[in-house]
Amino acid sequence: MPTIGNNQFPYPNTSDEPNIPGDLQKLALAVDTAIGGGNRLIDTLATLQAIPNTQLFEGMRATITNDPTTGNNGEYVYTGGAWVSQTQPAWVVCNTANSYYTPQSSGSIQALSVRKRSGVVELMGRITVNGTVGGTVQMNSDMGAMIPDAYRPTTPTMIQCDQSQWAQLNGPGWYVRPDGHIIWGPYKQNATDATFHGIWTA
Incomplete structure (x- = not known):
């Protein structure tokens, strides 16, 4: 399967045997690798903390956008087994x-x-x-x-x-x-x- 672009995303060639589920899976894995899991937009801290352990990985990023407690909103990184806020608090x-x-x-x-x-x-x-x-x-x-x-x-x-x-x-x-x-x-x-x-x- 050939690739294209700086991130080398795979795409099916005309000579490849048709396999839509397999091709989409390969593309999805390539995208996930390229963006490192991305930065998920999460509504509340409770929703963030409810993400299953099977979906968590070191360095995973997320941004809480609409928590009722304003101080909980902002960027987080999953590190050392916990979500750590990256938002600089006020003095x-x-x-x-x-x-x-x-x-x-x-x-x-x-x-x-x-x-x-x-x-x-x-x-x-x-x-x-x-x-x-x-x-x-x-x-x-x-x-x-x-x-x-x-x-x-x-x-x-x-x-x-x-x-x-x-x-x-x-x-x-x-x-x-x-x-x-x-x-x-x-x-x-x-x-x-x-x-x-x-x-x-x-």
């Missing part, structure tokens, strides 16, 4: 739970925020200390419940401070508690702001 600005520490952006640096995808939470951004005045931060200061409920870690988790000035300080580091409180580790006079990043499961 959620952290709470101002203690008026001494306030999430606040500066230039290209966003206010301290979190986002979550497939159970993994990212923390990134800046806080100011005592408004624009600055002030003293005692060792192990409780910054309050800054992490929103749905983004809190299950165990105390260390986070990093991005400014080089903090790397020279002695004392404990910064961490997030399961109750959403951020603990500022080292003692610091005349602190004005800090930029953090971290990652954990939730």
